[in-house]
Amino acid sequence: MEKAIKRYFPIFLLPTLAAFMIGFIVPFLMGIWLSFCDFTTVTDATFSGLSNYVKALEDTIFRHAFWYTALFAVVSLVVINIIAFAIALALTQKLRGTNIFRTVFFMPNLIGGIVLGYIWQLIFNGILAAYSTALNLNEWYGFAGLVILVSWQQIGYMMIIYIAGLQSIPGDVMEAAAIDGASGPQRLFKVTIPMMMPSITICTFLSVVNGFKLFDQNLSLTAGEPSKMSEMLALNIYNTFYGRAGWEGVGQAKAVIFFALVIIIGMFQLRATRSKEVQQ
Amino acid sequence: MKRKEHLSKLGTGLFTFISIFYVLPIVVVLFNSFKKKSYINLEPFKLPDSTTFVGMGNYTTAIDQYGFLKAVGWTVFITVGSVLVILICTSMCAWFITRVQNCFTKGIYLLCVFSMVVPFQMVMFTLSLVTDRLGLGTPWGLIIVYLGFGAGLAVFMFCGFVKSIPIEIEEAALIDGCSPLRMFFSVVLPIMKPTYISVGILETMWIWNDFLLPYLTLDLKKYKTISIVIQYMKGSYGRVDMGAIMAALIMAVIPVVVFYLSCQKYIIKGVAAGAVKG
Numbered sequence: 192m193e194k195a196i197k198r199y200f201p202i203f204l205l206p207t208l209a210a211f212m213i214g215f216i217v218p219f220l221m222g223i224w225l226s227f228c229d230f231t232t233v234t235d236a237t238f239s240g241l242s243n244y245v246k247a248l249e250d251t252i253f254r255h256a257f258w259y260t261a262l263f264a265v266v267s268l269v270v271i272n273i274i275a276f277a278i279a280l281a282l283t284q285k286l287r288g289t290n291i292f293r294t295v296f297f298m299p300n301l302i303g304g305i306v307l308g309y310i311w312q313l314i315f316n317g318i319l320a321a322y323s324t325a326l327n328l329n330e331w332y333g334f335a336g337l338v339i340l341v342s343w344q345q346i347g348y349m350m351i352i353y354i355a356g357l358q359s360i361p362g363d364v365m366e367a368a369a370i371d372g373a374s375g376p377q378r379l380f381k382v383t384i385p386m387m388m389p390s391i392t393i394c395t396f397l398s399v400v401n402g403f404k405l406f407d408q409n410l411s412l413t414a415g416e417p418s419k420m421s422e423m424l425a426l427n428i429y430n431t432f433y434g435r436a437g438w439e440g441v442g443q444a445k446a447v448i449f450f451a452l453v454i455i456i457g458m459f460q461l462r463a464t465r466s467k468e469v470q471q
Numbered sequence: 472m473k474r475k476e477h478l479s480k481l482g483t484g485l486f487t488f489i490s491i492f493y494v495l496p497i498v499v500v501l502f503n504s505f506k507k508k509s510y511i512n513l514e515p516f517k518l519p520d521s522t523t524f525v526g527m528g529n530y531t532t533a534i535d536q537y538g539f540l541k542a543v544g545w546t547v548f549i550t551v552g553s554v555l556v557i558l559i560c561t562s563m564c565a566w567f568i569t570r571v572q573n574c575f576t577k578g579i580y581l582l583c584v585f586s587m588v589v590p591f592q593m594v595m596f597t598l599s600l601v602t603d604r605l606g607l608g609t610p611w612g613l614i615i616v617y618l619g620f621g622a623g624l625a626v627f628m629f630c631g632f633v634k635s636i637p638i639e640i641e642e643a644a645l646i647d648g649c650s651p652l653r654m655f656f657s658v659v660l661p662i663m664k665p666t667y668i669s670v671g672i673l674e675t676m677w678i679w680n681d682f683l684l685p686y687l688t689l690d691l692k693k694y695k696t697i698s699i700v701i702q703y704m705k706g707s708y709g710r711v712d713m714g715a716i717m718a719a720l721i722m723a724v725i726p727v728v729v730f731y732l733s734c735q736k737y738i739i740k741g742v743a744a745g746a747v748k749g
Binding site for chain 2: 211311400
């Protein structure tokens with residue numbers, strides 16, 4: 192059978208492959224190469240070794256953005272997952288109207304980051320105005336705002352994954368634990384949570400990676416105000432590329448660092464939670 | 472037994488309360504969209520009254536002055552076009568690289584998986600250079616870019632499904648004299664229908680809401696998407712028309728909510744399927 196379909200290679204493979212080259216492989220390789228170059232357009236690129244990386248790491252705003260982003264990723268990870276798990280637990284009990292609640296909680300997930308940012312900007316500024324201040328006056332207002340916004344957006348998504356996980360726990364396991372006299376909290380921590388580790392792995396992975404990659408919401412809610420203090424990594428890279436002439440190489444070097452960071456953190460996180468998964 | 476019933480009622484009450492709280496931000500924007508623009512920042516939590524009410528004024532401003540409907544049109548075109556092209560091309564690609572096993576096809580698979588974790592910032596600058604050089608700064612060109620950048624997730628999900636299809640069905644079709652192409656469309660494609668829906672949903676959610684990729688690659692003088700128009704309205708310093716922005720936000724949310732309510736079942740299934748594999 193392989194031989195018969197091999198001749199059809201151009202029809203099956205070529206369109207995707209060509210687009211994949213244009214959309215991913217070529218830009219990716221060019222990006223790696225250009226991070227070692229000085230350039231404003233590609234044609235005048237000259238090799239400059241590691242100087243872009245040195246400049247990137249010396250940039251105090253970039254370093255600030257890194258810690259700000261890391262803190263954000265951790266806080267949003269904890270908030271989103273605890274609330275989503277609690278809601279999923281509650282909604283798998285026999286409650287009236289669970290379907291409606293599920294529908295409501297998931298909805299914000301479908302709205303785009305830019306739109307969400309401006310919706311919440313109105314709300315936060317409306318509340319803060321009562322205390323005669325505003326979102327763009329303090330970086331921690333922006334931080335709290337982003338955590339609330341992202342939780343609002345992603346809790347529903349994680350909830351769906353947790354509900355799917357909870358529903359796949361075999362009923363006899365829970366029954367056995369109850370007959371053996373395990374109390375409610377014991378059943379939760381000794382049976383449910385260990386059985387749920389695969390879902391927890393996925394959700395924590397997604398929320399930490401999403402936290403690091405956050406861009407649209409950051410741009411629309413605070414745009415880095417006050418004076419770049421609420422700027423996260425992705426926005427910082429964007430502003431280095433398009434806001435500072437002559438810094439394109441540094442921007443690309445930052446992008447490579449960012450890419451490496453996301454990969455390392457993702458791997459590390461997967462390892463940490465995978466090791467706690469149990470055989471069902 | 473009585474106690475349990477009470478608890479259940481309490482739970483329903485609690486969640487009703489939280490749900491109302493959950494949709495409140497959108498409701499606030501909704502009633503602000505009917506206010507005069509100068510009152511929106513002053514008193515955002517007050518309902519419009521006889522002095523502040525402007526009727527549909529903000530909506531007509533957003534449509535007439537900022538070309539909102541045109542942006543909706545282009546967003547629909549780009550989303551529908553890209554998703555259809557992605558579904559057809561990547562499913563064919565995934566089927567091929569699963570059925571023909573050699574170093575080359577394995578390499579493609581690994582590259583696809585790899586591309587899923589690469590953040591967009593890594594390639595955004597060079598991607599905009601490439602698309603500029605190739606003249607892909609049109610909605611039609613953007614479809615090709617989306618096929619390339621969105622291929623990773625789609626190929627990955629389709630491959631996972633193709634592996635579970637028994638190869639005997641396909642062999643039987645080939646022996647009966649079916650060409651591979653026809654076999655793909657009349658045998659494989661119908662079997663993969665659930666995966667088509669899941670992948671389609673995930674890609675639709677991504678492309679519809681995407682901001683940075685079209686912002687960097689599209690020729691913005693001619694074409695804008697919904698997210699870009701809203702960013703323009705807010706980003707143009709000086710005169711920011713809050714009224715028009717409120718109206719635009721509502722008009723951006725309405726199609727999403729309609730889409731969600733009409734295919735909620737598939738969306739939730741798609742999300743769960745995508746997550747398990749991701």
